[in-house]
Amino acid sequence: MQLNWMAYREGIMKIWHWGWVGLAIAMSACNSGQQIQPTAIPDNEAELTSTATATQPSQAASSCEAMATQVPLQPATDVELPFERFDFRPTEVEATKQTLTFRGRRYEFTFCKGDRTWGIEALEPTPAVEEDYAKYFETLGNPDYEIVTQKNQNYQARVRLDASWLDDANHSDEDVEEVIFELIKSGERDPVATVLYTNNEIIERELGATAGVPVITQTLVTDDALWWSIGFEQGEGASGIATIVQYQIDQDEIILWQPSELGNAQITDLALTTSENGPILWLGTQYSGEGNPYLPAKGLVAYHPTDNTIQSYTAENSPLIGAIPTRLWTDEDKLWAGTGNGICEIDWAAIDEADSWACWRFTTMADIPTDRAIYPSSLAQTAIEPLDSIDPVEVLWLADTDISTATSTARYEIKYAPGLTTELGQGADYYVGPDNSPDDGYFWWPGQDWSWNGQRFIRPWDQIAANYVGSGPQGIGPDNYENYVADWQTMRGEFELLELTPDTTEIKYYSAWVDGEGIDPWVTVTQASNPPLNTDNPTEVVLKQLKQATPQATKN
Numbered sequence: 001m002q003l004n005w006m007a008y009r010e011g012i013m014k015i016w017h018w019g020w021v022g023l024a025i026a027m028s029a030c031n032s033g034q035q036i037q038p039t040a041i042p043d044n045e046a047e048l049t050s051t052a053t054a055t056q057p058s059q060a061a062s063s064c065e066a067m068a069t070q071v072p073l074q075p076a077t078d079v080e081l082p083f084e085r086f087d088f089r090p091t092e093v094e095a096t097k098q099t100l101t102f103r104g105r106r107y108e109f110t111f112c113k114g115d116r117t118w119g120i121e122a123l124e125p126t127p128a129v130e131e132d133y134a135k136y137f138e139t140l141g142n143p144d145y146e147i148v149t150q151k152n153q154n155y156q157a158r159v160r161l162d163a164s165w166l167d168d169a170n171h172s173d174e175d176v177e178e179v180i181f182e183l184i185k186s187g188e189r190d191p192v193a194t195v196l197y198t199n200n201e202i203i204e205r206e207l208g209a210t211a212g213v214p215v216i217t218q219t220l221v222t223d224d225a226l227w228w229s230i231g232f233e234q235g236e237g238a239s240g241i242a243t244i245v246q247y248q249i250d251q252d253e254i255i256l257w258q259p260s261e262l263g264n265a266q267i268t269d270l271a272l273t274t275s276e277n278g279p280i281l282w283l284g285t286q287y288s289g290e291g292n293p294y295l296p297a298k299g300l301v302a303y304h305p306t307d308n309t310i311q312s313y314t315a316e317n318s319p320l321i322g323a324i325p326t327r328l329w330t331d332e333d334k335l336w337a338g339t340g341n342g343i344c345e346i347d348w349a350a351i352d353e354a355d356s357w358a359c360w361r362f363t364t365m366a367d368i369p370t371d372r373a374i375y376p377s378s379l380a381q382t383a384i385e386p387l388d389s390i391d392p393v394e395v396l397w398l399a400d401t402d403i404s405t406a407t408s409t410a411r412y413e414i415k416y417a418p419g420l421t422t423e424l425g426q427g428a429d430y431y432v433g434p435d436n437s438p439d440d441g442y443f444w445w446p447g448q449d450w451s452w453n454g455q456r457f458i459r460p461w462d463q464i465a466a467n468y469v470g471s472g473p474q475g476i477g478p479d480n481y482e483n484y485v486a487d488w489q490t491m492r493g494e495f496e497l498l499e500l501t502p503d504t505t506e507i508k509y510y511s512a513w514v515d516g517e518g519i520d521p522w523v524t525v526t527q528a529s530n531p532p533l534n535t536d537n538p539t540e541v542v543l544k545q546l547k548q549a550t551p552q553a554t555k556n
Contacts, residue, residue: 063098064112067119073364073395073521074106077125082398082410083473086461088362088523089294090327090338102327102338109343109362109525118360118525140213141166145184150221150249153186159196159214159230176200177211179232181245183254194254196230197241207264208239218270224249227281229270234288239264244281244303257281257303261310265297271328271335273348278306280348282335284325291469294462296323300337302351315451315460316537319357319530320344323451323463340462342528359528362461364395366521368414368514375513376420377477378411379487384512385418395521396492396511397475400485412519413491416512421498422489424476424505428539430546438550443543446476446505447495452539454532456494456510464491476509497538502546 076085090102090109101110105126110119141163145156163177177199182191199211212233220227226247232240242262246255268284281304285297299314313320322339329336335348340362347356370390373383378399387393397413426446433440449464450457464473475488476495493511500506 063114064117064119067110067112067117068121069117069119070365070522070524071107071120071122073523074122074125081468081472082400083464083466085398086364087340088342088461089324089340090343093327093329093336093338095329095331100329100331100336102343107362107523111343120523120525122523143215145182146216146219148219148221148226150226155186155226155247156184156191157216157219157226157228158182159216159228161211161213163199163211179211179214179230179240181228181230181254183247185252192254194245194256196243196245196256197258202239202241202264205241205263207241208234209237210239212238212240214240217267220270220272222272227270227272229267229283231266231268234264234266235290235292240266242267242285244270244283244305246305257305259303259308259310261312262298262301262303268324268326269328271330273330273335275349278304280304282328282330282337282348284328284337286324286326292465292467294324294340295465296463299323300325300328302348313351315453315458315463317533318351319354319359319528319533321359321361321528322460339460341460342525354530354533357530359530360525361528363524363526364521365392365524366395366412366414366519367392368519372514372519374416375411376422377487377489378413378475378491378513379485380513384420387416388418398516399488399491399513402485410516411513412516412521413488413493413511413513415493416510419496419508419510420489420512421506421508422476424507425503427501427503427505428542428546429502430543430550432550438547441547441550443539443546445500445539445542447497447507447539449474450495452537454535456496458494459492461492476507500539500542 073085076082087106088104090104092103094101094103098114099110099112101108103123106123108121108123110121112119141161143158143160145158148155148157159179159181161177162180164175179196179198181194181196184191196214197211202208202211214230214232216228217231218229226249228245230240230243230245234240241258242265244257244267246257247253248255262285265285265287268286271282273280273282280302283301283303285299285301287295287297289295298312300312300320302311302313304310315321315323320337320339321344322341325337325339327338333347333349335346335351337344337346342359342361344357344359350356368387370386374386375382376384379401394415395412396415398410399413400409401411402409424446428443428445431442431444432438433442447457450459451463467473471484471486473491475486475491477487477489490509490511493509495507495509498506498508
């Protein structure tokens with residue numbers, strides 16, 4: 001199954017039906033029937049030691065050919081926004097006896113098993129082509145079957161949406177929409193249909209208003225079963241229910257697994273391991289919404305169907321590098337998880353032990369001229385103290401400073417070790433849920449999109465909402481705009497929380513901004529050391545105070 005990403009992005013720019021954005025993301029997940037390997041990393045300055053020399057091929061073990069250890073940062077295409085240069089998400093994985101290669105739309109990262117080094121190759125972006133949306137719409141309710149082979153027996157499977165609006169212009173909003181899984185068994189011609197869920201069930205569980213167009217995101221074959229993970233369009237009220245389908249071959253039975261804790265989280269990929277307590281299904285998860293194709297959900301999920309329990313591993317409670325696992329891969333006793341921020345190799349049987357994780361981070365570096373002015377924000381006019389080193393620095397983000405002209409007026413956010421202190425005129429707030437329970441509400445503060453890693457607040461590449469509509473990706477800074485461009489103090493910089501009250505936030509952020517002209521970043525891979533994860537998040541004290549101050553808490 002292939003999806004032309006560039007055409008979809010062009011459609012996004014034209015603000016074409018935004019409800020299909022979630023489907024586009026889900027469909028990208030089924031481009032490969034394979035899986036991926038990831039790693040975890042803390043974003044500390046001391047960890048920017050590349051796994052190989054930056055400018056020359058590594059002398060890999062005899063089992064691997066020499067590999068380049070850095071490549072230039074790919075330029076954005078005509079239909080992309082500047083920050084899309086940092087699209088490192090793996091969408092497929094290829095395994096050989098000597099290597100594992102995680103390939104995305106722009107780059108592929110190859111791990112040499114012999115000497116445990118990484119090589120990088122830049123890929124030519126797929127050129128934009130005109131998408132036939134009319135034909136695409138016609139096939140929504142009648143997708144092709146996918147062939148699955150198990151022990152020389154061929155099966156065919158698909159998931160489809162049965163909805164009156166697909167072929168009836170006079171449909172009623174009260175019509176039932178069904179998401180249906182169909183399996184044609186080996187040697188048979190007619191499919192067996194199983195309803196996975198309906199729009200009414202989505203509404204009853206308060207997960208959305210209508211059934212999004214579904215898609216198979218991964219297929220797995222074991223000795224006695226076939227497995228499928230189901231994704232779905234998400235946005236503008238369209239949604240679904242996280243579902244895994246199992247066909248038990250000997251019993252000739254289809255089983256549905258819908259862990260309630262996942263709700264409407266999209267399953268990006270599926271891997272399977274077996275323990276003494278039964279199978280473990282490993283899931284990559286995400287959400288999407290209007291103009292936001294990638295939003296963090298539950299991270300890496302271990303689902304135990306035997307007792308219907310899950311464990312969720314994120315950047316805040318594990319060494320997982322990144323927020324959204326887009327590809328998973330199992331290799332003997334190792335589980336690999338690939339995200340838009342890096343890759344982790346995990347001893348899955350001891351996953352709760354920090355030293356069972358080995359993680360690597362996708363890192364962008366650049367040489368900054370010694371006479372180049374450094375600024376405290378993306379639009380600031382007054383420079384600050386220059387860098388005190390001529391060594392390459394890490395590049396964190398790229399933002400336009402003026403979108404009214406055709407010429408490039410971009411600034412890079414870079415790591416800035418001295419750090420800068422700022423006080424924001426926004427503080428923390430707590431919104432109590434519909435049932436007025438102080439323990440069931442929503443906590444907001446200016447740094448909510450950052451994760452606490454036990455030392456500082458960090459923000460992986462894939463923890464930033466792309467936000468192709470409205471005001472674009474959001475950082476920390478004033479909420480006023482100049483010519484539709486915000487003056488962000490930091491978009492991805494690490495920071496320390498100095499003070500947080502209901503009225504103000506004071507932080508020390510370790511990044512600054514530099515004009516992009518003449519700067520040529522490159523991409524490499526750096527090894528990460530596991531963060532401590534045993535230090536309390538400093539916002540917890542404030543959250544507790546806000547909960548105690550709610551009217552319901554006072555009443556009780």
